Amino acid sequence: xxxxxxxxxxxxxxxxxxxxxxxxxxxxxxxxxxxxxxxxxxxxxxxxxxxxxxxxxxxxxxxxxxxxxxxxxxxxxxxxxxxxxxxxxxxxxxxxxxxxxxxxxxxxxxxxxxxxxxxxxxxxxxxxxxxxxxxxxxxxxxxxxxxxxxxxxxxxxxxxxxxxxxxxxxxxxxxxxxxxxxxxxxxxxxxxxxxxxxxxxxxxxxxxxxx
Ligand code: IMP
Numbered sequence: 001x002x003x004x005x006x007x008x009x010x011x012x013x014x015x016x017x018x019x020x021x022x023x024x025x026x027x028x029x030x031x032x033x034x035x036x037x038x039x040x041x042x043x044x045x046x047x048x049x050x051x052x053x054x055x056x057x058x059x060x061x062x063x064x065x066x067x068x069x070x071x072x073x074x075x076x077x078x079x080x081x082x083x084x085x086x087x088x089x090x091x092x093x094x095x096x097x098x099x100x101x102x103x104x105x106x107x108x109x110x111x112x113x114x115x116x117x118x119x120x121x122x123x124x125x126x127x128x129x130x131x132x133x134x135x136x137x138x139x140x141x142x143x144x145x146x147x148x149x150x151x152x153x154x155x156x157x158x159x160x161x162x163x164x165x166x167x168x169x170x171x172x173x174x175x176x177x178x179x180x181x182x183x184x185x186x187x188x189x190x191x192x193x194x195x196x197x198x199x200x201x202x203x204x205x206x207x208x209x210x211x
Contacts, residue, residue: 001025001210003140004032006052006066011165015190019199024206032060044082045070045135046146053137053144065138065202067195071167073101073130073155075108084167098159098170105155128154130171132194136202145205149197156180164189 004027005016017026029035038055042048045068052066070084080087080101088096108126115122129152136147152174159169161182168181168189175192176184190196 001206002027002063003138004029004056004060004062004064006038006056006064011186012067012195015195016199018190019196020203020206034059038066040068042082045133046137048082049135049137049146050144053139057139057142063138063140065136067134067136067198069132069134069195071101071130071132071171073105074127075129076101076104079104094166098167101155101167102158102170130155132167132171134194134198136198138202138205140206140210145202147198147201147205149194149199149201151192151194151197 001023002025003020005013006029007013007016008029010028013026013028017024020026029038034056038052040048040051042051049066049068052068053064056064056066068082070081072078072081080097084097085092086097088100105126105128112122112126131153132151134149138145138147153172154174156170156172159182160180161169161184163184163186164182171181172179173181173192176188181189181193
Protein backbone atom coordinates (compact mmCIF):
# COMPACT_ATOMS: atom_id res chain seq x y z
CA UNK A 1 0.00 0.00 0.00
CA UNK A 2 1.35 3.40 -1.06
CA UNK A 3 1.09 6.38 1.32
CA UNK A 4 2.53 9.87 0.80
CA UNK A 5 4.30 11.27 3.89
CA UNK A 6 4.38 15.09 4.05
CA UNK A 7 8.09 15.29 4.69
CA UNK A 8 11.31 16.03 2.88
CA UNK A 9 13.35 14.77 5.83
CA UNK A 10 15.10 11.50 4.93
CA UNK A 11 15.55 10.55 8.61
CA UNK A 12 11.82 10.88 9.29
CA UNK A 13 10.98 8.88 6.15
CA UNK A 14 13.35 6.07 7.18
CA UNK A 15 11.98 5.99 10.74
CA UNK A 16 8.38 5.86 9.51
CA UNK A 17 9.17 3.14 6.94
CA UNK A 18 10.83 0.98 9.60
CA UNK A 19 7.91 1.38 12.00
CA UNK A 20 5.20 0.74 9.38
CA UNK A 21 7.10 -2.27 8.07
CA UNK A 22 6.44 -4.41 5.04
CA UNK A 23 3.26 -3.83 3.11
CA UNK A 24 3.54 -0.03 3.23
CA UNK A 25 5.48 1.96 0.68
CA UNK A 26 6.14 5.48 1.91
CA UNK A 27 6.56 8.21 -0.68
CA UNK A 28 8.18 11.59 0.08
CA UNK A 29 7.02 15.03 -1.09
CA UNK A 30 9.92 15.19 -3.50
CA UNK A 31 8.85 11.92 -5.11
CA UNK A 32 5.38 13.31 -5.83
CA UNK A 33 6.80 16.61 -7.13
CA UNK A 34 5.74 18.86 -4.24
CA UNK A 35 8.51 21.39 -3.74
CA UNK A 36 6.66 24.33 -2.19
CA UNK A 37 6.38 24.89 1.58
CA UNK A 38 3.07 23.44 2.77
CA UNK A 39 1.16 26.10 4.76
CA UNK A 40 1.20 25.69 8.58
CA UNK A 41 -0.88 28.54 9.97
CA UNK A 42 -2.79 26.70 12.70
CA UNK A 43 -2.75 27.62 16.39
CA UNK A 44 -2.27 24.02 17.56
CA UNK A 45 -0.22 20.99 16.54
CA UNK A 46 -3.45 19.17 15.63
CA UNK A 47 -4.58 22.03 13.39
CA UNK A 48 -1.21 22.17 11.64
CA UNK A 49 -0.95 18.44 11.01
CA UNK A 50 -4.54 18.42 9.70
CA UNK A 51 -3.83 21.43 7.48
CA UNK A 52 -0.76 19.76 5.98
CA UNK A 53 -2.51 16.44 5.36
CA UNK A 54 -5.53 18.17 3.81
CA UNK A 55 -3.30 20.23 1.54
CA UNK A 56 -1.71 17.02 0.24
CA UNK A 57 -5.01 15.20 -0.11
CA UNK A 58 -6.56 18.07 -2.08
CA UNK A 59 -3.54 18.21 -4.38
CA UNK A 60 -2.94 14.51 -4.89
CA UNK A 61 -6.22 12.81 -3.96
CA UNK A 62 -4.37 9.82 -2.52
CA UNK A 63 -3.70 8.29 0.92
CA UNK A 64 -1.30 10.49 2.88
CA UNK A 65 -0.23 11.63 6.33
CA UNK A 66 1.46 14.64 7.91
CA UNK A 67 3.04 15.16 11.31
CA UNK A 68 3.54 18.21 13.46
CA UNK A 69 5.75 18.36 16.54
CA UNK A 70 6.20 20.86 19.31
CA UNK A 71 8.21 21.28 22.52
CA UNK A 72 6.31 22.44 25.62
CA UNK A 73 8.31 23.88 28.53
CA UNK A 74 6.25 24.19 31.72
CA UNK A 75 8.07 27.24 33.13
CA UNK A 76 7.56 29.03 29.80
CA UNK A 77 3.81 28.46 29.90
CA UNK A 78 3.98 25.70 27.28
CA UNK A 79 6.19 27.68 24.82
CA UNK A 80 7.61 27.24 22.25
CA UNK A 81 4.66 24.89 21.50
CA UNK A 82 3.26 25.42 18.04
CA UNK A 83 6.10 27.90 17.32
CA UNK A 84 8.85 25.32 18.02
CA UNK A 85 10.47 25.50 14.58
CA UNK A 86 10.60 29.32 14.50
CA UNK A 87 10.96 30.18 18.18
CA UNK A 88 13.93 32.50 17.63
CA UNK A 89 13.04 33.64 14.11
CA UNK A 90 11.90 32.64 10.66
CA UNK A 91 15.32 31.25 9.73
CA UNK A 92 14.46 28.17 11.88
CA UNK A 93 18.00 28.15 13.32
CA UNK A 94 18.16 25.25 15.82
CA UNK A 95 21.02 26.78 17.80
CA UNK A 96 19.25 30.11 18.19
CA UNK A 97 16.04 28.30 19.17
CA UNK A 98 17.83 26.28 21.87
CA UNK A 99 19.71 29.37 23.11
CA UNK A 100 16.42 31.22 23.47
CA UNK A 101 14.89 28.46 25.63
CA UNK A 102 18.05 28.21 27.80
CA UNK A 103 18.20 32.00 28.16
CA UNK A 104 14.54 32.35 29.13
CA UNK A 105 14.86 29.65 31.78
CA UNK A 106 18.04 31.24 33.16
CA UNK A 107 16.27 34.61 33.41
CA UNK A 108 13.42 33.03 35.38
CA UNK A 109 15.88 31.24 37.66
CA UNK A 110 17.88 34.45 38.14
CA UNK A 111 14.71 36.34 39.09
CA UNK A 112 13.76 33.62 41.56
CA UNK A 113 17.25 33.74 43.16
CA UNK A 114 17.13 37.52 43.41
CA UNK A 115 13.70 37.47 45.00
CA UNK A 116 14.92 34.87 47.50
CA UNK A 117 18.02 36.89 48.35
CA UNK A 118 15.79 39.88 49.06
CA UNK A 119 13.85 37.75 51.50
CA UNK A 120 10.77 37.68 49.28
CA UNK A 121 8.64 34.60 49.25
CA UNK A 122 9.23 32.63 46.04
CA UNK A 123 6.42 30.34 44.97
CA UNK A 124 8.32 27.29 43.76
CA UNK A 125 11.62 26.34 42.23
CA UNK A 126 11.56 27.09 38.47
CA UNK A 127 10.61 23.81 36.82
CA UNK A 128 12.66 22.67 33.81
CA UNK A 129 10.04 20.00 33.03
CA UNK A 130 9.16 19.76 29.34
CA UNK A 131 7.76 17.42 26.75
CA UNK A 132 7.78 16.85 23.02
CA UNK A 133 4.38 16.21 21.46
CA UNK A 134 3.73 14.84 17.98
CA UNK A 135 0.45 14.70 16.14
CA UNK A 136 -0.02 12.71 12.96
CA UNK A 137 -3.03 13.19 10.68
CA UNK A 138 -3.68 10.30 8.31
CA UNK A 139 -6.12 10.64 5.43
CA UNK A 140 -6.99 7.22 4.09
CA UNK A 141 -9.82 6.51 1.65
CA UNK A 142 -10.91 10.09 2.35
CA UNK A 143 -11.26 9.35 6.08
CA UNK A 144 -9.31 11.47 8.63
CA UNK A 145 -7.62 9.81 11.65
CA UNK A 146 -5.30 11.45 14.20
CA UNK A 147 -2.60 9.85 16.35
CA UNK A 148 -0.54 11.41 19.15
CA UNK A 149 2.66 10.66 21.03
CA UNK A 150 4.55 12.45 23.82
CA UNK A 151 8.00 12.24 25.38
CA UNK A 152 8.47 13.60 28.93
CA UNK A 153 11.72 15.03 30.20
CA UNK A 154 13.58 18.12 31.39
CA UNK A 155 15.54 20.91 29.70
CA UNK A 156 19.30 20.46 30.28
CA UNK A 157 21.44 23.32 31.67
CA UNK A 158 23.60 23.32 28.55
CA UNK A 159 23.75 21.68 25.11
CA UNK A 160 25.29 18.23 24.88
CA UNK A 161 25.76 15.60 22.17
CA UNK A 162 26.27 15.44 18.43
CA UNK A 163 23.38 13.21 17.35
CA UNK A 164 19.77 13.96 16.51
CA UNK A 165 18.44 17.30 15.34
CA UNK A 166 16.39 20.29 16.47
CA UNK A 167 16.22 20.63 20.26
CA UNK A 168 17.78 17.20 20.96
CA UNK A 169 20.98 18.64 22.55
CA UNK A 170 18.98 20.32 25.35
CA UNK A 171 16.33 17.66 26.03
CA UNK A 172 16.89 14.96 28.68
CA UNK A 173 14.23 12.25 28.44
CA UNK A 174 13.09 10.62 31.69
CA UNK A 175 14.19 7.25 30.25
CA UNK A 176 17.86 8.37 29.91
CA UNK A 177 18.73 10.49 32.97
CA UNK A 178 21.83 12.63 32.54
CA UNK A 179 21.94 12.21 28.75
CA UNK A 180 20.36 14.44 26.14
CA UNK A 181 18.58 13.01 23.09
CA UNK A 182 21.68 14.07 21.11
CA UNK A 183 23.87 11.88 23.39
CA UNK A 184 21.91 8.64 22.76
CA UNK A 185 21.72 6.55 19.57
CA UNK A 186 19.07 6.98 16.88
CA UNK A 187 17.62 3.54 17.79
CA UNK A 188 17.41 4.47 21.50
CA UNK A 189 15.68 7.74 20.63
CA UNK A 190 13.24 6.18 18.14
CA UNK A 191 12.19 3.58 20.73
CA UNK A 192 10.95 6.26 23.15
CA UNK A 193 10.27 9.29 20.96
CA UNK A 194 7.04 11.27 20.62
CA UNK A 195 7.03 10.71 16.83
CA UNK A 196 7.85 6.99 17.28
CA UNK A 197 4.84 6.61 19.59
CA UNK A 198 2.49 8.43 17.20
CA UNK A 199 3.84 6.41 14.25
CA UNK A 200 3.40 3.10 16.11
CA UNK A 201 -0.19 4.07 16.99
CA UNK A 202 -0.82 4.78 13.30
CA UNK A 203 0.90 1.54 12.25
CA UNK A 204 -1.30 -0.46 14.61
CA UNK A 205 -4.45 1.24 13.31
CA UNK A 206 -3.41 0.62 9.70
CA UNK A 207 -2.70 -3.03 10.38
CA UNK A 208 -6.11 -3.47 11.97
CA UNK A 209 -8.08 -1.40 9.47
CA UNK A 210 -6.50 -1.48 6.05
CA UNK A 211 -7.22 -5.04 4.96
P1 IMP B 1 8.18 19.30 12.75
O1 IMP B 1 6.74 19.52 13.00
O2 IMP B 1 8.56 17.85 12.74
O3 IMP B 1 8.71 20.08 11.58
O4 IMP B 1 8.93 19.87 14.02
C1 IMP B 1 8.90 21.24 14.38
C2 IMP B 1 10.20 21.59 15.08
O5 IMP B 1 10.29 20.82 16.28
C3 IMP B 1 11.44 21.23 14.29
O6 IMP B 1 11.88 22.29 13.53
C4 IMP B 1 12.45 20.90 15.37
O7 IMP B 1 13.10 22.06 15.77
C5 IMP B 1 11.60 20.40 16.51
N1 IMP B 1 11.60 18.94 16.61
C6 IMP B 1 10.72 18.08 16.02
N2 IMP B 1 11.01 16.81 16.35
C7 IMP B 1 12.10 16.88 17.14
C8 IMP B 1 12.88 15.89 17.78
O8 IMP B 1 12.64 14.67 17.69
N3 IMP B 1 13.92 16.34 18.51
C9 IMP B 1 14.24 17.66 18.63
N4 IMP B 1 13.54 18.61 18.05
C10 IMP B 1 12.48 18.24 17.31
